[in-house]
Amino acid sequence: MTVTGPVARGRSWVAGLVAVAGALTAGAVVVGQEAGAGRGVDEPAAIEQLIDALKGPALDGQEEAALLQEGFDQFMARMDAWDGPSAVGLALALHSRANAVWSAFCAEGALRRSAPADARGESALDAYAVADGLLMALLREPELGEGDRLAVVQRRAILAAGFGDESGERASLGRALVMGSTDGGQILGLKALLAGDALEAARLFGHQLDRGDPPESCPWALRGHALASLAALRGRR
Numbered sequence: 071m072t073v074t075g076p077v078a079r080g081r082s083w084v085a086g087l088v089a090v091a092g093a094l095t096a097g098a099v100v101v102g103q104e105a106g107a108g109r110g111v112d113e114p115a116a117i118e119q120l121i122d123a124l125k126g127p128a129l130d131g132q133e134e135a136a137l138l139q140e141g142f143d144q145f146m147a148r149m150d151a152w153d154g155p156s157a158v159g160l161a162l163a164l165h166s167r168a169n170a171v172w173s174a175f176c177a178e179g180a181l182r183r184s185a186p187a188d189a190r191g192e193s194a195l196d197a198y199a200v201a202d203g204l205l206m207a208l209l210r211e212p213e214l215g216e217g218d219r220l221a222v223v224q225r226r227a228i229l230a231a232g233f234g235d236e237s238g239e240r241a242s243l244g245r246a247l248v249m250g251s252t253d254g255g256q257i258l259g260l261k262a263l264l265a266g267d268a269l270e271a272a273r274l275f276g277h278q279l280d281r282g283d284p285p286e287s288c289p290w291a292l293r294g295h296a297l298a299s300l301a302a303l304r305g306r307r
Contacts, residue, residue, distance in 0.1 A: 117156045120144055124163035138168060145176055154184025165204060171218045174204045175225060182232040189234040198233040202226065220249050227254070252278060252288040259294050263301070271298035 124141050128134060141164045148157040157180040165173035181201040185194040208214060208222050223246045230238035240261075246254030259274035275295035278288045285292065 114156070117144065117148070117160065121159050121163045124160070124167050128167075138164065141167075142176070145180070149180065149183070152183075154180070158184055171208060171214075171222060174208055174222070177201065177204055178225060178229055182229055185233070189232070194233060198229070198235070201229055202238075205229065216249075220246060220251055223249060224251060224253060227257075252281075252283055252291075256288055256290040256294065259298070260290065263294060263298050266301075268298045268301035272302055 120141060123137060129137060141160055145157055145160040145164060148160060158177070161173070161177040161180040165177045167173075178201040181197040185197040188194055205222050205226050209219065214222070223242055227239050227242035227246065230236075230242060240258070243251075243254045243258050247258060255274050255278045259271045259278070262268075262274060263271035272295055275291050275298055278291035279295055281288075
């Protein structure tokens with residue numbers, strides 16, 4: 071099995087992780103040790119060593135897949151431990167190696183979660199710029215699949231919301247809506263409802279209902295449209 075990264079650009083990030091897991095199940099090794107043998111390691115020196123390995127030359131087949139899996143496992147462990155600096159370092163190294171949707175999402179999540187509480191402060195805005203730059207780079211890739219492209223646009227909305235960029239959030243949600251996203255329409259409808267714009271909320275939720283999607287794919291649409299319609303009727307009295 072030859073794996074140049076857990077996700078080739080334009081392929082599903084889920085499929086990429088499955089490919090990595092398959093390589094590990096087949097008995098992949100990293101730098102002479104059994105894959106996963108070092109999982110759970112939290113010493114700073116070990117994390118730095120792993121980051122250096124991720125920044126190093128490409129490996130062959132299963133060794134490459136196992137290195138990426140080890141990096142991802144340690145990244146998740148650092149996120150769970152709220153170790154922001156290590157998580158960011160691992161995520162950026164993973165993305166520099168994989169250059170994939172899943173790795174960009176790891177880096178975006180780490181940067182957003184580890185940013186200072188003041189979302190509009192200078193250091194937070196620097197983190198925002200880095201994370202958004204990674205996502206924008208993916209959107210500039212012509213071979214990025216439609217499903218992945220929509221996922222990246224929606225992730226930009228999450229990122230913008232996390233850093234208090236309301237205009238950026240709305241722009242990405244609107245773009246997602248045009249691309250066929252049910253989430254984009256539902257969230258914009260909810261925002262309109264909370265802002266007291268019942269007619270706009272009803273329009274947005276009604277658009278979701280008119281699409282004829284299964285109710286489970288847009289669970290807020292019917293309830294949102296009902297609430298917006300009631301609010302609009304009250305406003306006419």
